[in-house]
Amino acid sequence: MVDSQYFLPTDVGISALDCGEAFRLLLPREQMYAHYLSRAAWYGGLAVLLQTSPESANIFVLLQKIFRKQTPAQLEQVAVAAGLSTEEYQAFLVYAAGLYANMGNYKSFGDTKFIPNLPKDKLKALVSASQAFQEQPGEMEALMDSCSCALYSLDNKQKQLGLGDKGITTYFSGNCGLEDAELAQKFLDSQNLSAYNTRLFKMNNGDKSSYEVRLASAVQKDCAVDGEGDLHCGTFNFEDKEFLVKRGDYAPLMEKVSYHLQQAQAHAANENQKQMLEAYRRSFTYGSINAHKEGSRYWIKDKGPIVESYIGFIESYRDPFGSRGEFEGFVAVVNKAMSERFAKLVSSAEVLLPELPWPQDFEKDSFLKPDFTSLDVLTFAGSGIPAGINIPNYDDIRQSEGFKNVSLGNVLAVAYATQKDKLTFLEEEDKDVYIKWKGPSFEVQVGLHELLGHGSGKLFVQDDAGKFNFDQSKVINPETGEQVSSWYRGSETWDSKFSTIASSYEECRAECVGLYLCLNKKALSIFGHEGQDAEEVLYINWLNMVRAGLLGLEFYTTESKSWRQAHMQARFVILRVLLEAGEGLVSLEEVTGQDGRPDARITLDRSKIHTVGKNAIHRFLCKLQVCKSTADVEGGRALYESYSTVSDTGAHNFLRLRETVLLRKEARKMFVQANTRVKGDSVELLEYEGSAAGLIQSFTERFQDDAEELETQLLALSKRDAPCWCC
Numbered sequence: 001m002v003d004s005q006y007f008l009p010t011d012v013g014i015s016a017l018d019c020g021e022a023f024r025l026l027l028p029r030e031q032m033y034a035h036y037l038s039r040a041a042w043y044g045g046l047a048v049l050l051q052t053s054p055e056s057a058n059i060f061v062l063l064q065k066i067f068r069k070q071t072p073a074q075l076e077q078v079a080v081a082a083g084l085s086t087e088e089y090q091a092f093l094v095y096a097a098g099l100y101a102n103m104g105n106y107k108s109f110g111d112t113k114f115i116p117n118l119p120k121d122k123l124k125a126l127v128s129a130s131q132a133f134q135e136q137p138g139e140m141e142a143l144m145d146s147c148s149c150a151l152y153s154l155d156n157k158q159k160q161l162g163l164g165d166k167g168i169t170t171y172f173s174g175n176c177g178l179e180d181a182e183l184a185q186k187f188l189d190s191q192n193l194s195a196y197n198t199r200l201f202k203m204n205n206g207d208k209s210s211y212e213v214r215l216a217s218a219v220q221k222d223c224a225v226d227g228e229g230d231l232h233c234g235t236f237n238f239e240d241k242e243f244l245v246k247r248g249d250y251a252p253l254m255e256k257v258s259y260h261l262q263q264a265q266a267h268a269a270n271e272n273q274k275q276m277l278e279a280y281r282r283s284f285t286y287g288s289i290n291a292h293k294e295g296s297r298y299w300i301k302d303k304g305p306i307v308e309s310y311i312g313f314i315e316s317y318r319d320p321f322g323s324r325g326e327f328e329g330f331v332a333v334v335n336k337a338m339s340e341r342f343a344k345l346v347s348s349a350e351v352l353l354p355e356l357p358w359p360q361d362f363e364k365d366s367f368l369k370p371d372f373t374s375l376d377v378l379t380f381a382g383s384g385i386p387a388g389i390n391i392p393n394y395d396d397i398r399q400s401e402g403f404k405n406v407s408l409g410n411v412l413a414v415a416y417a418t419q420k421d422k423l424t425f426l427e428e429e430d431k432d433v434y435i436k437w438k439g440p441s442f443e444v445q446v447g448l449h450e451l452l453g454h455g456s457g458k459l460f461v462q463d464d465a466g467k468f469n470f471d472q473s474k475v476i477n478p479e480t481g482e483q484v485s486s487w488y489r490g491s492e493t494w495d496s497k498f499s500t501i502a503s504s505y506e507e508c509r510a511e512c513v514g515l516y517l518c519l520n521k522k523a524l525s526i527f528g529h530e531g532q533d534a535e536e537v538l539y540i541n542w543l544n545m546v547r548a549g550l551l552g553l554e555f556y557t558t559e560s561k562s563w564r565q566a567h568m569q570a571r572f573v574i575l576r577v578l579l580e581a582g583e584g585l586v587s588l589e590e591v592t593g594q595d596g597r598p599d600a601r602i603t604l605d606r607s608k609i610h611t612v613g614k615n616a617i618h619r620f621l622c623k624l625q626v627c628k629s630t631a632d633v634e635g636g637r638a639l640y641e642s643y644s645t646v647s648d649t650g651a652h653n654f655l656r657l658r659e660t661v662l663l664r665k666e667a668r669k670m671f672v673q674a675n676t677r678v679k680g681d682s683v684e685l686l687e688y689e690g691s692a693a694g695l696i697q698s699f700t701e702r703f704q705d706d707a708e709e710l711e712t713q714l715l716a717l718s719k720r721d722a723p724c725w726c727c
């Protein structure tokens with residue numbers, strides 16, 4: 001029996017990443033720009049196959065060849081005739097979808113290998129029966145032979161990524177160990193050469209070994225190129241070893257990246273974007289990280305663009321030595337309709353803020369809009385999609401020029417379950433309402449949380465000169481009925497005073513503001529929700545919050561009695577507050593699931609939200625704000641920690657519920673992304689269904705224009721590397 005952690009579950013959640021509204025509202029020029037950047041990202045993203053495992057590129061090509069000839073639906077009939085059960089065929093589709101979504105056969109989160117959940121002979125039977133095989137049996141047989149062994153292998157070394165005998169890596173040739181990685185790093189440092197876009201290959205020539213440092217670039221010439229003289233290509237002796245630094249890793253892919261960046265330049269919104277793309281283009285053409293840094297500097301200056309992007313060898317998590325970057329490229333766009341609703345919310349701040357539960361004195365003298373950008377992802381090429389980005393990673397640039405912090409709205413929106421059978425812990429009748437209203441209610445909560453939540457409330461401060469920013473003799477603490485007796489002094493700040501609980505406490509305050517203000521008709525009408533629809537939106541927002549509070553237990557560590565995620569802790573705290581409110585507002589029961597294993601049910605009485613629920617949040621939010629405003633760390637900490645405690649005593653056994661949450665936890669979702677295609681002088685958006693078949697179809701159509709050429713190039717790149725992993 002193979003451990004199930006090495007399969008992707010057949011019922012894994014697969015969701016379409018919806019970017020339709022945002023994309024259609026772009027101007028034609030912006031759509032063109034987004035299109036060419038997307039093409040650059042997708043081609044570059046294929047390098048991840050070569051960065052993951054020796055067999056990934058061949059598996060990718062095998063799948064592309066099969067699905068270019070037959071859609072998943074057509075292939076199913078072939079599969080049945082070849083003796084596969086429906087479950088086995090579904091397992092094959094999920095495997096293919098997983099390989100595409102992770103750009104290789106190792107999970108991008110966790111770095112463990114996954115293999116197809118069907119017998120090898122069944123997979124071979126399916127491949128042999130496919131039309132692609134019928135048309136080119138010799139080629140397909142050779143392709144299958146080149147990867148079928150590694151595809152199923154779960155030797156100890158194969159089970160995870162790692163260096164030397166710890167695992168598989170293609171950032172280093174198979175004969176490299178930690179000492180080689182360390183020596184190479186010293187060499188690179190001595191040459192002032194960044195490791196980000198490199199790989200290391202150790203060559204054994206008789207009794208003397210030498211190293212090859214390969215730079216990712218379109219040009220293969222090893223001499224210095226005009227203007228890129230900072231690149232130290234050539235042969236070097238370092239600590240008695242020979243190092244050859246050469247260009248041309250992933251050359252055909254880098255060439256396509258460069259070409260499409262150049263196409264995008266013609267549609268840039270301004271000179272700065274043009275310069276940025278020019279610098280990136282140089283970086284991928286010549287393998288220069290300095291050029292990439294230059295591009296990143298322009299990128300930081302490209303403030304609040306309608307079409308946002310970043311591309312290159314960025315995150316170094318998957319290099320076992322931690323210094324080589326994995327390729328990623330993304331294109332995300334402002335959702336103009338949503339931005340307009342958020343802008344309306346900001347302009348209504350004066351009307352909405354006085355509705356909050358604290359006295360006027362506890363509110364800022366004038367509202368300052370927090371710095372918040374939410375973008376919808378059109379394209380995210382690489383091994384996985386994060387919910388937010390905080391780049392660049394170059395420390396020197398972060399310190400001198402800064403960075404960008406962006407929340408990816410449509411990724412966050414589907415991070416919560418959207419398929420009915422994945423909606424744990426809810427009543428059947430709630431599930432349909434939840435699915436229908438989850439999107440709109442999420443947008444309302446995000447807007448209220450980010451803008452009026454984080455943007456509200458005043459801190460009482462006495463500056464170094466002794467001057468107060470409030471009238472100490474008049475302001476009354478609503479909790480005690482007495483004058484305010486504590487405040488921030490001099491350089492004290494919220495974070496410095498509340499330290500360890502500051503971030504979760506603040507998230508909790510912002511979440512509560514969202515819950516509280518979504519009960520306000522005016523706030524909901526800004527988002528276009530009136531009458532019964534408005535009631536549904538606020539009901540689902542509240543229901544989602546109590547469910548999220550329960551799900552949050554996944555992020556609690558019992559051994560250290562600590563929380564690992566600020567937002568999830570905040571939601572658990574809110575669940576506790578609403579349970580404490582009583583009167584049947586929220587009910588949380590432990591039950592036995594249909595599978596006979598522990599389960600839970602959470603319900604919310606919608607008739608009590610406006611009364612019991614609103615009062616509870618009113619009281620709690622007021623306390624949170626008063627402790628925050630008055631720098632009352634002791635009171636704030638006692639309050640927050642009492643609700644954060646996870647114990648097995650009291651009305652609910654939260655430790656046991658946590659086990660249930662872990663048991664029922666959904667496997668990491670996969671995303672189906674759209675394609676863009678130029679048609680005449682406009683750009684078409686091609687969208688696919690959220691399923692394994694949809695994900696597969698999106699990849700075959702993504703590369704259909706130059707499929708044969710690309711597949712040949714990928715196989716050649718993989719073959720060039722192949723001898724380096726033989727033992």
Ligand code: ZN
Nearest residue numbers: 449454507510
């Ligand atoms: Zn927040």
